[in-house]
Amino acid sequence: MTLLGHLSLWLALLVGLWGAVTGFAGGLQGRADLQQSARRAVFAMFAALALATICLEIAIFRHDFNVAYVAARTSRNLPTFYLWSALYSGQEGSLLFWATVLSLFAALAQLLTGARHRAYLPFVAAVTCLVATFFVTVMLFAANPFARLAFTPADGSGMNPQLQNPGMVFHPPMLYLGYISITIPFAFAIAALLSKKLDVDWLVAIRKWTLVSWLFLSIGLLIGMWWAYVELGWGGYWAWDPVENAALLPWLVMTAFLHSVMIQEKRGMLKKWNLALVLGAWLLSIFGTFLTRSGVIASVHSFTQSPVGYFFLAFILIAGVATAVLYAIRLPLLEADATLESMVSREASFLFNNLLFIGIAFSVLWGTLYPILSEWVQGTKVTVGPPFFNLVNIPLGLLLLALTGIGPLIAWRRASLPNLRRQFAVPAATGVFVLLILLVAGMRDLGPLMAISLGGFVMGTVTQEFARGASARHRQYGEPLALAAVRLVARNRRRYGGYIVHTGMVLLFVAFAGMAFKTETQATLRPGESATLRSPYGHMYTFTHLGISQYDALNRRVTAALVDVSLDGKPMGRLKTEKRQHVDALGRNTFEPSTEVGIRSGLREDLYVVLGGLVNGTEQAVYRFTINPLVWWVWFGGYVLVAGGLIVLWPGGGPPAVRRMQAGYAVKLESK
Amino acid sequence: MMERWNDGKLECERREFLGIAFLGIVSLFPTFQPSNAFQDSLAGSGPAGRVPDPASAGRALDPTTAADTDAAYQAIEKQLKCSCGCGLDIYTCRTTDFNCTYSPGLHRQVVALAAEGKTAQQIIDAFIAEYGQQVLMAPPKRGFNLVGYLLPSVAVLVAAGFLIRTLRRWTRVAAAEAGAVPASGAHADASPAELERLRRELERHRG
Numbered sequence: 001m002t003l004l005g006h007l008s009l010w011l012a013l014l015v016g017l018w019g020a021v022t023g024f025a026g027g028l029q030g031r032a033d034l035q036q037s038a039r040r041a042v043f044a045m046f047a048a049l050a051l052a053t054i055c056l057e058i059a060i061f062r063h064d065f066n067v068a069y070v071a072a073r074t075s076r077n078l079p080t081f082y083l084w085s086a087l088y089s090g091q092e093g094s095l096l097f098w099a100t101v102l103s104l105f106a107a108l109a110q111l112l113t114g115a116r117h118r119a120y121l122p123f124v125a126a127v128t129c130l131v132a133t134f135f136v137t138v139m140l141f142a143a144n145p146f147a148r149l150a151f152t153p154a155d156g157s158g159m160n161p162q163l164q165n166p167g168m169v170f171h172p173p174m175l176y177l178g179y180i181s182i183t184i185p186f187a188f189a190i191a192a193l194l195s196k197k198l199d200v201d202w203l204v205a206i207r208k209w210t211l212v213s214w215l216f217l218s219i220g221l222l223i224g225m226w227w228a229y230v231e232l233g234w235g236g237y238w239a240w241d242p243v244e245n246a247a248l249l250p251w252l253v254m255t256a257f258l259h260s261v262m263i264q265e266k267r268g269m270l271k272k273w274n275l276a277l278v279l280g281a282w283l284l285s286i287f288g289t290f291l292t293r294s295g296v297i298a299s300v301h302s303f304t305q306s307p308v309g310y311f312f313l314a315f316i317l318i319a320g321v322a323t324a325v326l327y328a329i330r331l332p333l334l335e336a337d338a339t340l341e342s343m344v345s346r347e348a349s350f351l352f353n354n355l356l357f358i359g360i361a362f363s364v365l366w367g368t369l370y371p372i373l374s375e376w377v378q379g380t381k382v383t384v385g386p387p388f389f390n391l392v393n394i395p396l397g398l399l400l401l402a403l404t405g406i407g408p409l410i411a412w413r414r415a416s417l418p419n420l421r422r423q424f425a426v427p428a429a430t431g432v433f434v435l436l437i438l439l440v441a442g443m444r445d446l447g448p449l450m451a452i453s454l455g456g457f458v459m460g461t462v463t464q465e466f467a468r469g470a471s472a473r474h475r476q477y478g479e480p481l482a483l484a485a486v487r488l489v490a491r492n493r494r495r496y497g498g499y500i501v502h503t504g505m506v507l508l509f510v511a512f513a514g515m516a517f518k519t520e521t522q523a524t525l526r527p528g529e530s531a532t533l534r535s536p537y538g539h540m541y542t543f544t545h546l547g548i549s550q551y552d553a554l555n556r557r558v559t560a561a562l563v564d565v566s567l568d569g570k571p572m573g574r575l576k577t578e579k580r581q582h583v584d585a586l587g588r589n590t591f592e593p594s595t596e597v598g599i600r601s602g603l604r605e606d607l608y609v610v611l612g613g614l615v616n617g618t619e620q621a622v623y624r625f626t627i628n629p630l631v632w633w634v635w636f637g638g639y640v641l642v643a644g645g646l647i648v649l650w651p652g653g654g655p656p657a658v659r660r661m662q663a664g665y666a667v668k669l670e671s672k
Numbered sequence: 673m674m675e676r677w678n679d680g681k682l683e684c685e686r687r688e689f690l691g692i693a694f695l696g697i698v699s700l701f702p703t704f705q706p707s708n709a710f711q712d713s714l715a716g717s718g719p720a721g722r723v724p725d726p727a728s729a730g731r732a733l734d735p736t737t738a739a740d741t742d743a744a745y746q747a748i749e750k751q752l753k754c755s756c757g758c759g760l761d762i763y764t765c766r767t768t769d770f771n772c773t774y775s776p777g778l779h780r781q782v783v784a785l786a787a788e789g790k791t792a793q794q795i796i797d798a799f800i801a802e803y804g805q806q807v808l809m810a811p812p813k814r815g816f817n818l819v820g821y822l823l824p825s826v827a828v829l830v831a832a833g834f835l836i837r838t839l840r841r842w843t844r845v846a847a848a849e850a851g852a853v854p855a856s857g858a859h860a861d862a863s864p865a866e867l868e869r870l871r872r873e874l875e876r877h878r879g
Binding site: 618 | 736761765810824842849
């Protein structure tokens with residue numbers, strides 16, 4: 001099977017090259033036969049890569065340890081659930097996964113794009129084939145998933161215990177899907193540049209793709225945060241690790257694009273900017289992959305150092321230069337159809353919103369690369385950790401939160417003073433009210449104070465928008481208010497789905513602010529002994545060590561510690577935290593013992609208990625007890641954000657394309 | 673009739689014999705551990721019992737000391753990076769899963785330096801002298817590093833200035849175009865109050 005997989009990769013390489021050549025030639029020369037050939041090459045490439053993926057999965061499930069990748073990532077006693085995720089748990093397999101999903105998306109783009117946008121498809125086929133071919137090239141020449149060993153080990157090395165978590169089964173594919181799907185908008189952008197069809201049409205063609213990409217990136221980031229929180233044991237969900245940053249960068253740029261594209265659709269402005277954002281988001285996604293796989297920056301996520309990094313570096317440089325040149329050549333064709341009428345308008349607020357998104361993206365990129373720059377300039381290695389990123393990004397993040405509330409309150413084109421007064425009164429009052437409550441409650445930390453009161457302001461805006469919309473429907477159609485609110489969302493999914501996304505962001509910001517009040521202690525307890533910890537709300541938690549038990553489970557030896565928890569003397573239940581020594585099918589230890597955290601999650605705070613270890617092999621245990629306020633709201637905010645994104649993405653809800661085109665023509669007529 | 677192999681008198685009571693036989697059979701099972709093989713723990717008193725397989729429970733630890741939870745040491749350790757490659761600070765690393773073999777040593781070094789009477793800054797300086805500047809979780813705010821800290825904010829401010837200038841230019845162009853084009857339709861005849869009313873109505877319909 002591995003031979004078949006290997007041959008499939010070679011086939012994919014040849015077909016991909018053919019698709020790229022015929023796609024570009026067919027598109028530029030307008031030859032239908034070449035265009036058709038490029039389209040078929042996309043499907044053929046997908047078939048070849050899907051076959052290669054199936055071959056690797058079969059090797060994994062058959063425990064074919066003669067295949068180096070299977071021997072390095074799995075073992076006979078690895079649960080079936082994780083045999084699936086073994087496909088993308090290592091360098092070679094994840095490259096194959098990436099190329100296969102890209103070819104799937106490329107095929108879907110060919111199938112799902114409407115007749116109106118057919119002119120772009122040959123170029124889209126060419127670009128997607130070219131990118132997928134690059135990944136296949138890397139596999140064939142630097143990281144072959146089908147490479148064989150000179151001998152066959154009795155069992156594999158097993159999967160890293162930290163990857164044996166449900167979060168790790170879903171986090172990488174979600175993030176990859178987000179990264180990979182950016183290639184489709186990028187391909188359409190290149191197609192628009194090459195075909196000189198740079199009006200609003202290509203934006204309509206990529207609208208769903210950009211949303212899909214943003215949604216997958218969001219879900220991937222959120223699951224990654226959850227995994228870090230429940231699995232790594234340090235008690236947080238974001239550490240500004242270079243690879244986390246690399247995933248955040250395209251998300252920030254895509255979010256900026258989702259806002260600014262509305263200005264182009266409604267007013268025919270910002271053509272250059274929107275195009276640059278799409279091109280930039282894709283380049284950043286490849287840059288993120290380069291960071292993850294090159295080992296150029298120390299990160300806990302990094303794959304081992306390998307020549308793969310050089311391939312990616314060369315690819316980024318070539319793709320970056322080619323894209324920049326093409327963009328520069330077409331700049332004269334990207335003049336705006338209309339101009340800004342007032343500084344106080346929705347358009348202007350979106351521009352400032354974009355400035356902040358890109359500003360944060362720049363500061364994250366800058367901080368991530370600064371260690372390299374410092375070594376070049378100063379000859380000194382430095383570490384850029386959370387203190388740097390928090391200092392630089394928190395003020396920008398708070399400004400962005402403020403704009404989230406301000407933007408929807410300002411009218412398109414021009415806002416008058418009475419209009420502003422009417423719009424801002426309720427949200428501003430809500431923000432001030434929340435601020436006063438917090439001050440009275442004794443909160444004095446500036447960051448959390450600002451985050452939560454600005455959150456109040458944004459929620460005031462969102463509530464006002466919903467209330468006004470629903471009451472307008474209630475007055476006009478006599479619908480009950482609840483039904484009116486539901487129909488309001490259903491009829492204008494983009495706008496109100498967007499407000500739901502804003503609500504999710506507010507919840508996330510408030511939850512982030514909560515971590516400023518994290519408290520923790522460390523204790524060594526014999527069975528029956530207790531430790532106490534005061535929560536930020538003033539309650540006293542008592543943790544009583546009940547004892548240690550050891551047992552075998554699936555592919556590990558478990559040392560479990562049981563802790564009894566009470567709040568102000570009232571029993572709350574028991575928490576279990578574990579040390580796990582993973583073993584292979586022959587009973588040999590495979591990795592260092594890992595830790596499973598005991599978590600009790602509540603609306604107010606999370607109890608987070610870590611078994612550090614045992615004293616002299618006895619039941620006397622070392623614990624870390626942590627109270628993490630408001631963490632539950634990170635996950636809930638994530639659900640709300642994703643729900644809002646799905647509402648925006650859901651098909652139907654009126655013909656937006658037609659409305660946008662009408663708006664575009666209206667702008668053109670007016671500007672003449 | 674069967675002959676007795678002894679005088680018919682057992683050296684122990686029947687109950688004792690059965691008990692010993694039962695224990696003998698049960699002890700053949702590998703999972704069974706005689707109760708006196710290790711001492712069971714007593715709530716809050718006496719030594720804790722040994723676990724059957726201490727090696728699978730991770731690194732053997734020493735009991736927590738006052739220095740381990742001292743807020744002053746934690747504040748120092750949160751500024752210093754662990755050298756194990758995890759990217760975390762010393763405090764977070766040594767309390768994450770307690771497996772790291774570097775961070776406990778670095779923690780002891782902090783405690784030892786403090787015991788010598790050194791201040792927090794002197795301890796940090798001693799670490800920089802020994803491990804280099806990269807031991808800090810963030811670069812010191814001086815020299816070229818100031819560029820590192822200030823550039824993102826300065827870039828955003830410069831970009832904001834540029835954006836405001838561009839927006840002003842655009843609005844001036846729009847105003848000039850509006851002045852050059854003969855007023856048509858509603859704009860010519862409508863008063864500001866009427867325009868505002870129109871805008872409100874349009875907004876309501878958009879909802």
